[in-house]
Amino acid sequence: MKTRNLLIVALVIGMLAVAFGGPAVAAPAFRIAIVMPSAKTDMAFSQSMYDALKALQKEMGGESALQIAYSEDMFKVPDAAAAIRDYAGQGFNIVLAHGSQYGSSVQEIAKDFPKTAFAWGTHVDTFGLPNVLAYTAAAEQGGYVNGVLAAKLTKTKVIGVTGPVEIGDAKTYISGFTQGVASVDPSIRVSKTWTGSFSDVALMAEAAKTQIAAGADALTGSSQSVVGSIGAAKAAKGKVLWFGTQQNQAPLAPELVVASQQYDWMGVLRAMIKNYKAGKLGGETYVAELKNGGLKIVYNPSFKLPDAVKKAGDKVIADITSGTLKIKP
């Protein structure tokens, strides 16, 4: 009983301290909060942004220069909305709503916090609000490159695509991928499986196994639950290849990842901070592309890619970068 009373007293004091005292104010660091739908270490969408923030923090000089707060696994939009509102209320300079599903929440909350910059993606719409930024990735570009590489490497002429649902950058990535494959050989079949669930990894693994059993010898896929597919591809030892997106996925399976399209949000973040400091809180849309370095094709060094194939890949990258090749999303 005594400890309980002590604890209650301590809790009340602590609460008062937080409610009225507030944290000690040191040198004013730039403050960015991020709300992500999955784990910050998902090897995919969320990690791509969180890693960029961390890298930027290092570049700017550590926590005293850039303070980062995060909420991960906010796959429930209502909870994410509460987090976004809370960070805005705490006076963060930029609140990153990292998920296209957060758009309508941002649209509502941004009106209540005109001094906070809200960035959301991946999307292009700023709702005409002066403090909303949008960012997106031209995922179809890397998809096209991966598609060309996959088409050159497949022997069975069947390529499998797995994913939870066909939306957002998953959709544009697959669209680019399919076009890339067709540009090499239109007779190659790209078969797609959507499991309908972001969380059912076992079903995702089985989907990949199904693809492999149906003859696919090259696989790609989007979103965080693809780790299930990669596991299945690994189990099929040497029979299939993997093409990654969103993050460099080579560390997951060094023996079978050919290349990954990696999102690099550093440029987008730098531009955001620069504009914020210049007093421009929103109204802009940033697009990560191969051209501006927001997208990178990372070849897996442990995978021996035939020179001719690598050349073809590099040529496509160069063409997209120079603008001679345009990919429809």
Place this chain on the structure above:
Amino acid sequence: MSSHKIGGTSEVRHRLTFDWKDVGLRVALPLMAMLAAMLIGAAMLLLLKANALHAYAALLAGAFGSVYGFTQSLVKATPLLLVGLGICISFRASVINIGGEGQIIAGALMATWFSLAFRTWPGWMLLPATMTMGFLAGAAWGFIPGILKARLSVNEILSTVMMNAIGIQLMNFLLRGPLIDPAGVRAGTFLHQSERLPEQVWLPRLVPQTLLHAGAIIAVLLAIAVYIFLWRTTIGYRIRAVGLNRDASRYSGINVPLYQTLSLTLAGGFAGLAGVVEVIGVQHRLLEGITSGYGFSGIVAALFGGLHPLGTIPASWLFGSLLVGADKMQRAVQVPSALIDTVLGLVVMFVVGSALLSRRWAARRALTASGS
């Protein structure tokens, strides 16, 4: 054996006539169970090298330290209370309704479809009609397992779990096709959400700049109504009698299957209403994950409230505060939110575990009271 029987029936009588003297114990035990779970949580925080005191202070500050946090707790408490009311009814009839999630979805889906389909109606017509339709949809989602239990003895725990899965898939299907926001289709994003609902169906906001909506008041009024229903009407009495002793009820001429079905149907209706207020009060559109797990946490809130509609009011508020505070705590000390889930799981287990003590105590009191 015989003493058990006497204890049993006096316990039955005791539970059929609500005794306010019990309130103290009913409140104290869950709170102590909760405290025990929180202490374990503190130990886990320390293992995570987080300052437990700071963390719990943030929890309290998050729930009570600001107008926004306070109102947000009430916003979360509203669906918890509504689901909890249904749980009170069904659990009182000894019908274990695990199907809150599916029933919330049924209500939310219906509210979304109905208010969009009849968007030309004026608010005074559209709002009550939408709420009624949502209630009915949830009720239908509860009726199916109810009638299956009554007529074919299908275990309701299983059928309600299955109905949850079906509800989720149905919502996913509708949000990807028939109900998808046309704006999202035009913009090429294909976000899985519905169109924004017509403004006249939105529940009025009670405090500006917050999400607190009139649904909170409706929920409290309904809690009083459910209390009157369960303790002051014949139907309510029979529902509780069926729950306390099925066989005795049958012998005394109560149509047991009918009241079991009714209780599950009503439970579904209230959970459906929770879905409605989430859609027309908070989100103003249907989103994936609209249930936020309220179908499960509503059970916990009702248990906290001693399966009593009025007790569920403060219990929901407490639980809503806990959820809001926990989110805040996650943000403040940056511990994984999974920690909160773990502690909540412990809270549930400890609270139901402590129920034995409460029962024994009540039975002993009843025995002494009856002079044996």
Place this chain on the structure above:
Amino acid sequence: MADPTIFTVPATIGILSSAVRLATPYLFAAVGEAICQSSGVLNLGVDGIMLLGAYAGFFVTLSTGSLWLGVLAAMVVGLLMGLLMSVISVSLKAEQGISGIGLYMFGLGLSSLLFKVTVGTVKTVVGFQPVKIPILGDIPILGEILFQHSLAVYAAFLVVPLAWWFLDKTTWGLKIKAVGHTPAAADSLGVSVLRVRYASVCLGAVLAGLAGASLSLAMVNLFQENLTAGMGFIAVALVYFGGWRPVAIMGGALLFSFMNALQLWMQVLAVKIPSDIAVMLPYVLTIAVLAVAHNHEREPISLNKPFERGEH
């Protein structure tokens, strides 16, 4: 269904072989739950136990490199969770449906938390590899469907006859059933209701732990938060589906996985059917079977009823 390609031999083999593989975790978990329920305890926390088992198996294998140590760890964690459930549901006589949900939330939360703290990122292990059984594996078609799987799959199908034998042919099994039907009578015959229920809950939980390990060490070879995605609840449903009989449960598990496998293959083969409708089928089918099967006649009479001895 119009597309004829789904009726080719390779596709059929693929579907059936997928179904056999996908049934693995359901078999472990559902057979375990059947034993647990036969003693009169409803454990709704199977999914939570599976998650912790999957995590423990994965983490131990990742750090020691030994698959068998991982399996052992999953069993130990299952045992501990079974003890926790027993204390609350058997000794403290809690409402079992609710304590099970608490156990589920606890397992879900703790496995995510531990994963975040100890592993954090996506990592894979080399799991149990498919082993072709000599002679049997060479049988055309049947060999491919049944005898070219990993050890986990064989073990799961071995658990089924073992559980049948255990429940129907051993004294222990009879004791468990007696306690599940008429605990007072069993008690008066000197059977310790408490001990039998503890043992049954724990045995069921160990199998649930194994179910988790079969996921993380044989099927996907990794761990992720909420890896099971509600499989444990399906497993509980399968127990009712099979009417507490291991062999019938196996039938249900195979049917359920067959529907899932079929749905995946239909997509790969571009059969036009909305995937959301397809994934609903297994659940609708389960309810339908529950409704027509009249399995409740087999239900342990004292299921979900804590045992109160006469005297206080």
